[in-house]
Amino acid sequence: MPNHTYAAVNDCITIFDTDEQKFLFISPAIVNILGITASQLRQDHSLWLALIGSEWREEIGATIKNLQVNESVELSYKIHIPGQTAKNIIDKKSLVIDGLSGNKILQSTITEDRQETQENIEESSVFSDLFYKNANPVWITDIETLRFVKVNHTAITNYGYTEQEFLLMTLNDIRSPLEAEKLGSFLQERGRFLLPKGDFSKAGTWKHLSKNGHTIFAEINWYPVKYNNRACVLVEAVDVTTQLGYQEEVKLREQFLSSLIDSQTNFLIRIDINGHFSFANKQFLRIFGYTATELIGQHFSICTIPQELHLCNEAFEQCLSNPGKIVRLVHKKPDINGGIHDTDWEFISIIDDCGTVCEIQGIGQDITNKLKIEKEVKAASEKLNVFIESITDSFFIVDNDWKFVTVNSAFEQMTNTPREEMLGNVLWEVFPEIMDSGFGRAYYEIIEKRQSVKFTEYFELIDKWFSTSVYPSAEGITMYVKDITHERRAQEEANWAKNSLEALINNTHDHIWSVDKEMRYVYMNNAYITETTHLTGVEPKEGAYSYMHKGYTPQIHQEWKIYYQQALDGEQYTIINESIDREKNTPLYFEVSFNPIYTQQGEIIGVGCFARDITQRLKIEQELIDQNERLRNIASLSSHEIRRPVASMMGLISIMDRNNFYNPDNEQIIEHILTVSTEIDDVIRLIVDNTFTGQV
Incomplete structure (x- = not known):
């Protein structure tokens, strides 16, 4: 509540508790304004109303x-003061609630309605006593500069600054930058400190900083004054740090308890001794x-199914009969929509100061899902056991002491050892031969890492060969x-x-290679690498674009790109390709087949190529063609050149006299036969010459 600092000003300030009908504070200035003392007004509350003119008294009341x-x-x-002239009064009143008592408080600030300059408060002896002897920090601040111009001893003690330090500081220097910004906004909104003359103001609670950096929460009350002929403000800073801390602690404790109860996933209930929810x-x-x-x-039976009401009644009676004893209860509860919930409860009775049970408190939880999960887990475990037994791979689990926990029938069959001889026994004792094997090393490695x-x-x-997978867990090892x-x-x-296939492919003289969809080399046998290097002077490399191989002309590059694309489009075909031997400068002929490479899904992913040098074969074929041509010439000579002299000879013989x-x-x-024989001999010689020389 405001204290006697208010008495330092020229206005009359009163604070009246309307519930207890008593004044909590009356400033000494009352005698200067109303002509009565504070003591007189405390003894007779009606004195103030009696001073008011009758024309206003009823309305003001x-x-x-x-x-x-x-x-x-x-x-x-x-008002009319005996022995004095009438005074015009301005009376500002406000009704508030006291934060400590909760009573209604009427605050009044009474001033004379006249235009006059405030007296220099330093000349007031009342101010001097109340300023310097006030238990709360009090200071005077210049309105224009916000600089401290006077501080009392309490301010120096509480804030840790010397008087000289204070007089070099402003209000912003006892605040953090953020609080200083708030003060600036506050003063701007309020029109700085420019309050009506004689007006008392509560400026709220502010956060200050002491010299050592500690936070001080101060409830600020101020009043405009004149000091050293400058417009100033008298400030009282009531330290409410402890009070706010306690209130905040209580508030936080209440919020915590309320939040704790409301955030509980468990059920919390209380039932009175008659079985009704409280x-x-x-x-x-x-x-x-x-x-x-x-x-x-409502009675607790509203949340109980009829078939299990007797269980709830028994638990209720046990709590009443056994104060302090925890009573367990598992039962089904219906909700308002008819749904059924499995619940698990612990009840305990609460006793009053006389030791009598006054209520029963219960904490419970909905275990519907828990029971459902347990059921599902059990079913899953059974399915897992069936699965473990059905898998053909050997499976077993050992705990952290290397003792068998689970084995399946496949492991029994593989080791030819009954599971009864394994379960509960140590792995190394059952199978000592694996201690120094890869199994043993792997098991110790998994424990370590x-x-x-x-x-x-x-x-x-x-x-036999075995593939083993070992998995660690908190309970042991699964294998x-x-x-x-x-x-x-x-x-x-x-x-x-x-x-073998690789050796076969690389031992053939045929050229074998393949390219992917981007026409890059995927595979090449030795014959292809050797021949391509021989023809171009550059060795082909896997991953390089085959149709761009160095040593070939752009025209050849384009031709091979077309060849590959034709096969990538799904066509299988063969071509005769001509190359030039760089060293001998002679033509070389290759029969090249292009074959699309398919995946199992029928997608073409590349081209396989097979090339065979057919230069010698083509040469032989040409020789056979030439020989056949010569034979045709011989046949022509035989049919034309020999037939005529032979026909002449046969005709001469036919007319010869063979009897005489x-x-x-x-x-x-x-003689004619001899001539024809010579012609035949010439033709035979011509045929022979044509057979060996090919010339007629």
Whole structure:
């Protein structure tokens, strides 16, 4: 509450508790304005009203009586003081609530309605006592510069600055930059400190900083004054740091407890000794669909199914009969919509100061989902066991002591060891031979690093390969062991076949290579690499664009790009390609086949190419063509050149006298036969020459 600092000003300030009908404060200036003392007014509250002129008295009394909380009113009236002239009065009143007592407080500031300069407050002896002896920090601040011009001893003690330091500071120097900005905005909104003459003002609570940086919450009251002929403001800073801290602590504690109760996922309820709800938290109301109004005062049976009401009654009777004992109860509760919830509760009775049970408190939770999950987990566990037993891979789990926890039938069969001999026993004792194997090393490695490990191990004793995956967990180690002997040997055979195929491909003189969809080299055999390097002087490299190989002309690059694209479009075909031997400068001919490469889904991903040098074959074929041409010439000579003399010879022989060989006509015929024989001999010689030289 405001204290005697207000007495330092020329206005009359009164603070009246309307509930207890007593003045809490009357400033000494009352005698100068009303002509009565504070003591007189405290003894007789009606003295002030008696001074008011009769024409205003009733109206002013009614206005004050009807004043509402946090409402202010400014009254203008005339008073009559015995032995003095009448005075015009301005009376500003406001009704507030006291934060400590909760009573209604009427605050009044009474001033004379006259224009006059305030007296220099330093000349007031009352001010001197109240300023210097005030238990609260008090200072005077220049309105224009905000500089401290006078401080009392309490301000020096509480804030830690010397008087000289204070007089070099402004109001902003006892504030953080943010608080200084707030002060500037506050003064700008209020028109700085320019309050009406004689007006008292509460400026609210502000955050100050002491010299050592500690925060001080100060409730500010100010009053405009004249000091050293300058417009100033008298400020009282009531330290409310402790009070605010306590209020904040209480507020936070209440907020915490309220938030704790409201945020509980558990149910919190209280039931009186008659079985009626006296409290239920938000979680209980939300889950079961009630409002507090609908539930409070109802018997607990409203939230119990008939079949289990006897369980609730038994628990209720046990709590009443056994104060302080926790009573467990698991039962089904219906919500307002008919849904059923499985719940788990702990009840305990609450006793009063006389030791009598006054209420029963319960904390519970909805375990519907929990039971459902447990059921699902059990079903999943059963399915998992069935799965473990059904998998063909060997499976087992050991705990952190290396003892078998779970094994499946596949592991039993693989090790030829009954699970009864394994479960509960240590892995190394059951199978000591694996201690120094890859199994043993991997198991210790997983314990050390706590990371999964995969490895392949060969057991010479049984001539088998095993693939093992080991996974760590907080409870132990889970292991999958698969017999991969068949796969391993198949892989070895595949590798052998691959190596054999690779050797076969690289031992052939045919050129074999492939390109991907971007026409880059994917694979090349040695024959292709050697021949391409021989023809171009540049060795081809995997990943390079095959149709852009160095050593070929742009025309050849374009031709091969077309060849590859034709195959990538799905066409399988063969071409005869001609190249020039760089060293011999002779033509070379290759038969090249282009074959699209498909995935299993039928997508073309590249082109496989096979090229064979057919230069010698083409040469032989040409020689055969030439020989056939010569044979055709021989046949022509035979059919034309020999037929004529042979026909002549046969005609001469036919006319020869074969009965009389010495017939003179035969001589002439024989001469003709000799001539024809010479012609035949010439033709035969011509044929022979054509056979070997090809020339007629």
